[in-house]
């Protein structure tokens with residue numbers, strides 16, 4: 001894992017001291033709320049529906065056991081014993097007191113964490129494939145580049161007041177698990193013909209009020225030019241992005257209005273101008289950063305584990321979990337294991353302090369000291385031996401962390417919605433809970449197969465509903481909660497924005513509607529191998545519309 | 553923030569406490585109360601204006617922030633906000649969280 005150097009330590013500690021002083025001045029009445037708001041937002045502190053909310057960055061979703069334990073400590077000491085993992089691989093605390101936040105940030109700094117740039121019109125936490133550096137299908141680990149981008153974008157003086165927030169995602173596999181095409185910039189690391197590293201660069205994707213799929217403006221950018229090219233994009237955006245209208249200020253609108261070709265030309269021109277500047281990325285510097293992310297030394301193991309096979313034969317729950325929640329690893333005899341934060345009836349993404357500590361212990365004992373946070377609001381143990389899976393599963397089971405639903409209908413992405421968020425129109429957590437309860441039977445979930453439901457409580461789309469196979473958006477209609485349903489979205493290498501299926505549903509109709517959609521799929525699929533998404537793409541809206549509305 | 557203000561509707565006044573962000577309401581005798589049912593019900597007019605003036609003074613005295621009035625229905629149990637958003641803000645999340653959330657999950661899965 002990346003370790004702070006002296007510069008990083010000094011920088012974060014200075015920031016904590018600065019914010020401590022700002023909080024002191026606010027509490028002493030020297031700063032009004034209007035003066036203080038931008039300062040607290042720069043440190044990830046919001047005022048939400050019930051209390052303050054602190055958003056802590058988990059760069060590219062990678063955590064050490066010590067960091068995870070610190071997150072648990074903060075939940076217990078300063079909050080209400082839990083935290084909420086978000087769709088941007090961050091963690092949010094819903095109940096911190098303003099007076100405690102400087103202490104929280106000081107505690108975080110001791111484990112090389114912070115809340116800087118988790119809010120505001122700046123480059124936000126850089127996200128990455130949660131299976132990075134471990135998945136068998138990966139071409140190369142994107143995290144060294146995410147770290148390089150993090151360092152470049154942290155308090156970059158030119159880019160701390162962008163027209164709007166700016167999100168970058170990086171992947172290094174053909175199978176896109178980081179949703180790069182719905183980010184302001186998506187970086188797809190790959191290898192050229194001679195094995196050298198380069199990037200495809202996507203620009204102008206995003207969700208929210210105006211969902212857009214990014215345009216690829218570079219098919220192959222040499223490694224050494226990464227920062228120059230990013231800087232060129234940010235410069236074009238900073239100069240030309242709209243500042244007159246908050247709803248038109250994201251780069252996706254600029255790309256849409258000017259056209260991808262025009263933006264590419266401007267970016268390329270600026271890039272040519274600056275590519276031989278200080279932003280040139282020296283090979284040895286990349287290799288130095290890369291060394292922090294080296295694959296841990298995992299002993300060679302047999303591709304089959306007789307002990308695991310015996311345990312699976314004797315324990316259906318273990319068998320289901322291994323089948324559903326593990327994926328192949330680069331190193332034979334190992335897997336990546338997804339720890340579902342989606343228990344049936346629970347709040348997607350929430351974990352208690354105790355659960356975080358359990359996961360930290362598991363990472364230390366069984367996963368080379370690494371945990372990942374996925375944008376799907378689960379945790380991942382990235383380096384697990386097959387021989388250890390039964391022990392891990394038993395510990396997870398004892399701590400309500402063993403739900404075998406990764407990628408299934410109850411593995412729902414869901415924003416906090418009106419239960420916590422002051423911008424919300426409708427609740428989203430109870431919707432997720434009711435859908436999961438309706439489909440609680442795991443056999444039924446497995447029969448349905450891969451199905452991604454994503455729920456947002458308002459048009460800001462923190463729950464990524466546009467790219468849900470089934471997307472649900474909460475709106476307010478005549479003072480009541482009301483839900484719009486989209487079908488056919490996806491946030492992978494074949495990104496698509498879901499289409500609204502028809503008139504929306506009241507809260508008490510919604511779960512039946514979701515069930516009708518799923519039953520319609522089951523009736524029409526050619527065979528169990530045809531996923532919901534594939535079937536929808538083949539069938540179009542007609543049979544679903546018919547089933548939902550014809551009888552009404 | 554004043555979009556909840558409908559003419560003629562009974563009002564209460566709400567803030568967040570500065571130090572910890574907790575939601576409070578203005579109770580009788582210009583005291584902040586933690587529960588909505590204890591809030592002072594105000595006529596939309598001079599009464600509301602006086603309460604808002606007190607709230608602004610409290611902001612200046614750096615006790616509170618985010619001052620605004622809420623429409624309420626008056627019930628035998630006390631005032632109940634008209635909008636769902638304000639009801640949830642007053643009562644807290646409608647879903648269990650933390651250890652309280654885990655308890656039934658654990659019971660159900662064993």
Ligand code: SF4
Nearest residue numbers: 415421424457458462
């Ligand atoms: S989508 Fe809307 S309701 Fe949900 S967290 Fe984002 S802003 Fe809040």
